[in-house]
Amino acid sequence: MHPAHSIIIFTVTSGLGFGLLAFLGLGQPAVTGWSAFWYFALAYGLSVGGLVSSTFHLGNPQRAWRAFSQWRSSWLSREGVLAVATLAIMGIYAFCAVFMGQTLTVLGIIGAILALCTVFATSMIYAQMKTVPRWNHWSTPVLFMVLAVAGGALLTAHVLLAVILLAVAGFLQMFSWTRGDTALAQSGSDIGTATGLGVRGMVRAFEPPHTGNNYLLKEMVHKVGRKHAQKLRMLAFILMVLVPVLLLLIPGGWVIVALAFLVHLVGTLTQRWLFFAEAEHVVGLYYGKR
Amino acid sequence: MTTLPQTTGKKLGLVIDLDTCVGCHACVVSCKGWNTENYGAPLSDQDAYGSDPTGTFLNRVHSFEVQPETGPAQLIHFPKSCLHCEDAPCVTVCPTGASYKRQEDGIVLVNEDACIGCGLCAWACPYGAREMDAAAGVMKKCTLCVDRIYNENLPEDDRVPSCVRTCPAGARHFGDLGDENSDVSKLVAERGGMDLMPEQGTKPVNKYLPPRPKDVEPEFDILAPYLEPVATDQKGFLGWLDKALEKI
Incomplete structure (x- = not known):
């Protein structure tokens, strides 16, 4: 997306x-x-x-x-x-x-x-969204909720709670990424079911409807994210979870907490960018882009 | 309301014959023409004569290659537009009530005056049937030419969707798929009409007729019996010649 x-x-x-x-x-x-x-x-x-x-x-x-x-x-x-x-x-x-x-x-x-x-x-x-198998799972709302509460805990300097919630968010995030990587394959939708021609043999997108771009491709068949996806995932995890948790373990008062929050914010923005950029919409199947 | 009707009086929709479609894109052009001049905001183009042209279309024709386990690959032209699903996910996600499915005939429409252009309905559609118009900022989709099919100012022949009227191959059929005695329903039953991505649970009204099996070339030749060797154990001069040639 x-x-x-x-x-x-x-x-x-x-x-x-x-x-x-x-x-x-x-x-x-x-x-x-x-x-x-x-x-x-x-x-x-x-x-x-x-x-x-x-x-x-x-x-x-x-x-x-x-x-x-x-x-x-x-x-x-x-x-x-x-x-x-x-x-x-x-x-x-x-x-x-x-x-x-x-x-x-x-x-x-x-x-x-x-x-x-x-x-x-x-x-x-x-x-x-059934059309986006990576999102269509209980882990999506749970992760959103845990991150929101963890952010609240950081902003109100509930240090212990923030550490626990960030750790939970970290595990959930790992699970969500791993599960998400096979979600499309496990959804049962492929170019064969999309065209109804899968029972007849191997289906390949031979020619798109037009040579140029269109709204569907721009909005739902975004691919930039996957090039550096692994590096960005690492970065998101380090900034969203690892660094804030380590900072919070240092006894240093509100300055440390504020710093932890800012790092967490940047990490969460990266994580959210990946959340959209990595999401595969089934309409891409019609364009042979999955 | 963006809740779906329990039942619809009719299930108007299209039946598209993948055996007959020649991939000429005439339906695409005719759709763009009719729907730019009539119902709702025009289907705009951006940079139409430049290096990166894009535009809004309600119908697009893909081409797929199918390679069976044996035999030659087959090229199948594949027109795709809104399938007017019975369980249309695009309708229920709409936050404003702009997207709706008509109780009387099952057509899925957008009230453009209420559309905020959030794009969520396009996300919810597995088929890519909805496109946001970049000029008007509202969602556009196939209306099944609702402004033609009931239009008494048009000659009766023309009271079908523009794509159906224009198809030179007769690959597109329009009718009530809720009535099992309608021509389109009979066609679907006879030819094994199929749903696209049934696993998405959208229950599409539009059906696709799969390509007919190709003729298989007969393996025997009717002249074959006359061409078989007449005798295998030749005697005399021909027998000697046969053996002599074999030894060379």
Whole structure:
């Protein structure tokens, strides 16, 4: 799949933002006044910034409000509804914490649950795609959720929890990559089933429909990622998991935690780029590109 | 609503004969022409006369080579457009309700005024039937020429999809695949019409008729009995000549 910058930034930053909101909603840390202001400014900056970024890839962003209507059937719509609900509930919570010096515990818990549900809905947009066997697996939502919570733990300096969650994310990531590499072959779809001609013999794409490029090839048959995929995977793993965990094991206060977070952010952006660039869509079968 | 209808009154769709298609791309051109001038946003082209032309098409013709275990390879031209699936995954993923499947005839359409151009429906389609128009920023797809098939201003002959009307080989058929007595349903039953990627669970309405088996050349020659050696144990001069030639 085409790794659109807006979508990579959106899934990474909004994941971190909602992860942070979940911690703040649970009162971890239970901040009020100015310190609450800065925490919530960061959380809203990340989550709202991500959501705004996601509208940049739309063909007609002025109609984006319509995306709140189909929550009964569409994960993208559910994500929009949940995101707005989370931001509204946590907005009230934040207002009370910053200006009244009060923490509304129940509201915070509801907000935290909604924040995690938002990340889940985001991940299900990808995990629901039967057409992309690499994504169509339980490990996709689990990894998204673990990374979001790990990011929240980093941003709230829950060092031990962050180390554990990053380690879990590391194992999940390894599993996800390994499983993903054989997912297309195991999905049962190949050029034979795509054309229905497989029962007759070996099928080969002889001639494409046109000599030039098209939307389908640009959007769904992206191949750049695979050239350096192994090196990038190594880099993503080192930056997303290994270096942050090692840094967190050094007792050094908030500077170390901030550094660990920044390295983790770069690693997660790399990981998310690979998530899209390495995903094989079955439509590529018609073009003999799989 | 982007939930799918439980049942549809008709199942309008296409039957494409892979045995007959000659790969002339006339259906592609006719589709592009009709759908640029009529329903919805025109099918735009970018850099049409430059070095890197691209454009929106609702129908494209691939060509595949099939190499059977024995015998020569076969070239099969393969037109591909929206299959108007019964379980259309493109419809349910739509966040705005722009994508829908019609209850009355099963045609899958896009309400372009509600489409935000997020592209998720194109991701959900295994067949590559949907293309985002780069100029209009909305998703385009085969409408089964909904503006022709019910159009009483057109002569009756023309009330079929443009691709069907134009196919010079008669490789494309249009009709109600929900009615088992319709011509298209009979054709599918007779020729063993097939689904594309049935494992994706989309239940396509459009069917493809596989190429007919090729004629096998008879292994015997009707003149063969007359050409067989008449005698194997020659005597006399011819017998001597035969042996003498063999010894050389």
